[in-house]
Amino acid sequence: MLHGSLLSGAVAMLLLSGAAWADTLADVAGRYAIAPSSAISFSVGQVGGGGISGKFPKFSGTIELDPGNIGRSRVTFTLAPGSVTTGEARVEKFLRSDAVFDAAAYPSITFRSIRVTQLDSSTAAIDGILAARGKSRQERFTATLVKYDGRNVTFHVVGDVLRSPYGMDVGTPIYSNVVKFDMIVQGRKF
Amino acid sequence: MWRNTDESYGWVTILFHWAIAILFLCQIPLGYLTQATENRPALQFELYQWHKSIGFLVLALAVPRLIWVLLTVKPRPLPKTTRLEAIAARTAHLVLLLLTVLVPLAGWAVASASPLRIPSYVFNLVVIPPLPFTPSERQEIFWSNVHAVLAYGGGMIALVHILAALRHHILLRDATLIRMLRPHRD
Numbered sequence: 001m002l003h004g005s006l007l008s009g010a011v012a013m014l015l016l017s018g019a020a021w022a023d024t025l026a027d028v029a030g031r032y033a034i035a036p037s038s039a040i041s042f043s044v045g046q047v048g049g050g051g052i053s054g055k056f057p058k059f060s061g062t063i064e065l066d067p068g069n070i071g072r073s074r075v076t077f078t079l080a081p082g083s084v085t086t087g088e089a090r091v092e093k094f095l096r097s098d099a100v101f102d103a104a105a106y107p108s109i110t111f112r113s114i115r116v117t118q119l120d121s122s123t124a125a126i127d128g129i130l131a132a133r134g135k136s137r138q139e140r141f142t143a144t145l146v147k148y149d150g151r152n153v154t155f156h157v158v159g160d161v162l163r164s165p166y167g168m169d170v171g172t173p174i175y176s177n178v179v180k181f182d183m184i185v186q187g188r189k190f
Numbered sequence: 191m192w193r194n195t196d197e198s199y200g201w202v203t204i205l206f207h208w209a210i211a212i213l214f215l216c217q218i219p220l221g222y223l224t225q226a227t228e229n230r231p232a233l234q235f236e237l238y239q240w241h242k243s244i245g246f247l248v249l250a251l252a253v254p255r256l257i258w259v260l261l262t263v264k265p266r267p268l269p270k271t272t273r274l275e276a277i278a279a280r281t282a283h284l285v286l287l288l289l290t291v292l293v294p295l296a297g298w299a300v301a302s303a304s305p306l307r308i309p310s311y312v313f314n315l316v317v318i319p320p321l322p323f324t325p326s327e328r329q330e331i332f333w334s335n336v337h338a339v340l341a342y343g344g345g346m347i348a349l350v351h352i353l354a355a356l357r358h359h360i361l362l363r364d365a366t367l368i369r370m371l372r373p374h375r376d
Contacts, residue, residue, distance in 0.1 A: 048309045048317040088305060099232035170232045174239065174311045 023148045024121040029067035032153055032187025034060060039184040040079060044163075045176040052091060052175065058083035061111075063153075063187045075113040075126055082107060099170045106133045114138070126157075132166045141181065157183040191373050194262045198374030203262065206255040207370055210290050211348070213248045217241060217293075218345045221338075242301060243313045249294035256291055268364050282351055289344035296337035303329035 043053035061077035082103035084095050096103040113128035122145040130139040141159035148154070161179045163169045169177055193200040199207075220241045227234040267276045301310050302320035305327055310318040323329060358366035365374075 046309050047311050048319070050307065090306060094231050094235075097231045099235065171235060173314055174309055 023145060025065060025070050025118060025124060025145055026067065026121075028145060028148045028153050029065040029070075030153075030189050032063040032065075033190050034062065034077065035152070035186040035188045038186045041182050041184075043180050043182070045178070045180075047174055052086055054084055054086035054092075054095075056080065056083055057085060063155075063185075070118045070124060071116055073113070073116040073124070075111070075116070075128065077111040078108050080107060081109055081132075100168050102133055109133075111139070111141075130161065130166075133168060135166045137165045143185070146184075151189050153187045153189075155185045155187070157181070157185050194265060195374075196263060196266055198265055199369055200262075200373050202258060204370060204373070206251060206258065210248060210251050210255060213244055213251070214290055214293075214344070215348065217244055217248065218341060220244065221341055238308075239311070242297065242310050245294040245297045246310065246312045246318055248290060249298070252287075252290035252294070256287060259287060265369065268366060270362075270364070279354070282347055282354075286344065286347055286351060289340055289347070293337065293340045293344055296333055296340055299323065299333040300330060300337050303333050305330065 038059070040056040040059055041053065042055070043051055045051040056079045058080035059078060061075065064074045066072040080103075081101035082096050084092055084101070086092050086095070095101055098105070101109075109130070109132040111128050111130050113126050115127040117125045117127070119125055119142070124143050126141045126143055127138060128141075129136050139159060139161055141157050143155040143157045146154050146156050159181045161181065163177050163179060164172070191200060192202050194203055220237060224234060224237045224241055227237060267279070271279075298310070298318070299321055301308065302323045303325055305325045307320075307325060310320070312318055355367045355370075358364050359368070
């Protein structure tokens with residue numbers, strides 16, 4: 001949870017700094033490789049309060065923002081579920097096991113955008129196909145531009161994903177069926 | 191019929207006895223299975239939740255039962271019971287009575303001390319708050335050992351208790367077991 005509040009603080013600072021620049025999605029158009037400095041954080045609530053939160057340190061992906069039409073932009077993202085960290089070794093072992101990610105059989109989780117919808121000058125909804133544990137389903141994430149320095153771009157990306165469609169609903173209803181993603185995605189132009 | 195008399199157990203005592211006995215005896219293999227299914231984590235998680243739920247149910251029954259036992263009369267030992275047998279039986283009954291409270295309490299301590307902080311959501315109906323422990327792996331291991339020793343010890347005493355009841359019923363052909371099955375009708 002401390003981890004969550006630090007992240008929120010970081011997000012707030014980034015949002016403020018982004019507001020100062022007031023860049024729009026059109027201003028930052030280009031092709032980016034998602035940088036390892038990104039933070040792919042998630043949390044799952046539990047009954048009675050609290051829950052599990054963690055990160056996926058291993059990932060890769062690209063962001064292609066179409067300069068003429070943001071709606072034609074594309075996002076691809078792959079993460080290694082086996083890299084999950086939560087600060088508790090037994091929880092990580094459980095998440096990697098066939099009870100949840102089955103990381104040995106399914107070493108990657110992928111997201112491929114199918115539609116990007118601009119919501120305002122700095123925010124877009126990204127609909128795409130999330131593939132995990134042999135199952136695919138359409139999901140939506142919302143990305144807000146928070147920083148741009150001419151070469152590097154930072155987005156705050158949030159989205160809720162149900163566990164059950166991917167056969168990962170072990171532990172419900174003690175643990176929520178909803179995984180909340182709260183990510184800082186940094187891209188470097190290439 | 192509901193209360194004990196000098197001669198007979200009443201329904202309250204009988205129902206408490208059998209409900210707790212069945213649940214307690216189911217808990218021992220279930221507890222064992224929670225440790226034996228480490229290579230099947232999803233199943234292990236589910237077994238743990240059943241074990242915890244049943245454990246809290248045992249505690250919820252065992253505490254009022256303990257109060258009931260303290261408040262109600264106990265039927266006299268049957269004729270032909272030796273003094274040694276009466277003392278042994280009374281001691282075993284008292285230890286079992288205490289263990290039906292202490293074993294689930296120790297289990298609650300395990301859940302409370304565990305750094306995993308998995309909520310105790312009894313039968314997916316009610317959240318039982320943790321005991322005021324600072325979670326640590328050391329505390330969790332300590333209480334797990336206490337829980338296991340008390341549970342397996344209780345299981346062994348229960349086995350002796352069952353064998354003694356069967357001895358009375360089959361070999362001695364007295365009413366020891368029968369009077370825990372139904373109240374005596376005068």
